[in-house]
Amino acid sequence: MFVRNKTLTLASAALAAAALASGAARAEDVFKIGLIVPMTGGQASTGKQIDNAIKLYMQQNGDTVAGKKIQVILKDDAALPDNTKRLAQELIVNDKVNVIAGFGVTPAAFAAAPLATQGKIPEVVMAAGTSIITEKSPYIVRTSFTLPQSSTIIGDWAVKNGIKKVATLTSDYAPGNDALASFKERFTAGGGEIVEEVKVPLQNPDFAPFLQRMKDAKPDAMFVFVPAGQGGNFMKQYAERGLDKSGIKVIGPGDVTDDDLLNDMGDAVLGAVTAHIYSAAHPSAKNKEFVAAYKKAYNSRPGFMAVGGYDGIHLIYEALKKSGGKSDGDSLLAAMKGMAWESPRGPISIDPETRDIVQNVYIRKVEKVDGELYNVEFQTFEAVKDPGKAKK
Numbered sequence: 545m546f547v548r549n550k551t552l553t554l555a556s557a558a559l560a561a562a563a564l565a566s567g568a569a570r571a572e573d574v575f576k577i578g579l580i581v582p583m584t585g586g587q588a589s590t591g592k593q594i595d596n597a598i599k600l601y602m603q604q605n606g607d608t609v610a611g612k613k614i615q616v617i618l619k620d621d622a623a624l625p626d627n628t629k630r631l632a633q634e635l636i637v638n639d640k641v642n643v644i645a646g647f648g649v650t651p652a653a654f655a656a657a658p659l660a661t662q663g664k665i666p667e668v669v670m671a672a673g674t675s676i677i678t679e680k681s682p683y684i685v686r687t688s689f690t691l692p693q694s695s696t697i698i699g700d701w702a703v704k705n706g707i708k709k710v711a712t713l714t715s716d717y718a719p720g721n722d723a724l725a726s727f728k729e730r731f732t733a734g735g736g737e738i739v740e741e742v743k744v745p746l747q748n749p750d751f752a753p754f755l756q757r758m759k760d761a762k763p764d765a766m767f768v769f770v771p772a773g774q775g776g777n778f779m780k781q782y783a784e785r786g787l788d789k790s791g792i793k794v795i796g797p798g799d800v801t802d803d804d805l806l807n808d809m810g811d812a813v814l815g816a817v818t819a820h821i822y823s824a825a826h827p828s829a830k831n832k833e834f835v836a837a838y839k840k841a842y843n844s845r846p847g848f849m850a851v852g853g854y855d856g857i858h859l860i861y862e863a864l865k866k867s868g869g870k871s872d873g874d875s876l877l878a879a880m881k882g883m884a885w886e887s888p889r890g891p892i893s894i895d896p897e898t899r900d901i902v903q904n905v906y907i908r909k910v911e912k913v914d915g916e917l918y919n920v921e922f923q924t925f926e927a928v929k930d931p932g933k934a935k936k
Contacts, residue, residue: 578635594853610869675932694797699730783812804847
């Protein structure tokens with residue numbers, strides 16, 4: 545009896561050990577991505593676009609890469625950096641994610657940066673656009689854009705197209721300051737004059753009193769930067785104040801005329817000229833396929849935030865393939881540096897030195913096409929690096 549019980553105990557121990565080994569193997573076969581984006585609050589459209597695009601990419605390309613099962617753990621930070629930091633900590637320590645990704649606003653990307661450095665985990669920024677983000681951690685890689693990429697180009701365009709006096713309205717946080725500084729430098733260097741400068745609160749802004757100041761300044765154009773998700777509210781108040789009838793043009797980086805919300809802005813937005821990295825009307829075959837698939841899946845049009853997410857998950861997939869399935873941060877980061885591919889927005893690459901995105905910037909004008917509003921591209925600036933880093 546004693547011998548039999550001893551045999552059973554040994555057998556149970558062997559089974560337990562095998563189960564533990566199997567569990568460890570299974571855990572090693574899972575590659576976890578912690579996706580931190582705003583799914584609620586003023587920037588909710590940003591989070592939803594990124595989440596939608598990642599789901600679409602995974603439907604199209606499967607959820608297994610280099611023998612690893614890809615698992616995305618979605619967390620809503622409501623674009624509040626304290627939330628971002630807490631969620632990033634939980635994902636890294638408790639969930640043991642291999643990558644953190646998303647980051648709808650710059651303060652969120654900043655909040656996670658020290659944790660990425662400490663944990664040696666890639667932080668893939670799919671949305672936030674302040675120039676210095678990639679300098680906050682050697683583990684940050686960006687697939688979105690920088691505000692100077694577009695703002696310098698629209699500054700040059702304005703001068704060359706007879707716009708002499710501009711009033712500026714920008715959100716009062718790092719990307720708004722980036723956009724304003726880049727635009728002002730190029731526009732004034734070309735002989736332009738800033739006749740009014742207004743900064744609006746980031747959270748729940750009421751644009752009406754600021755728009756009145758714009759109108760009173762009687763500029764040729766308004767340079768506008770508000771983050772993705774706020775353009776609809778801005779254009780509504782722009783029309784209510786009669787600025788669309790005043791002859792004051794809207795120019796700026798393309799956040800204000802985000803494709804995601806453009807159709808709801810009404811005819812007041814017609815003629816707005818922006819410089820940006822993506823339009824749903826971009827005429828490539830790759831983009832037409834992307835827009836059709838996104839519309840079919842979500843019954844809405846993708847904007848530039850969706851493309852930032854789509855390219856971000858592509859970068860992660862390809863880095864895992866290139867590293868031969870190695871999922872440590874240093875191997876993934878080495879694989880990401882210098883990577884180049886054809887995106888729905890056009891050709892893009894990751895600068896191996898700055899880990900920032902290099903991409904085309906397009907000048908676009910809002911026009912009606914088949915009864916819908918689109919940002920129609922009419923000029924291309926190829927392979928634009930972040931001008932802020934180009935100076936260093």
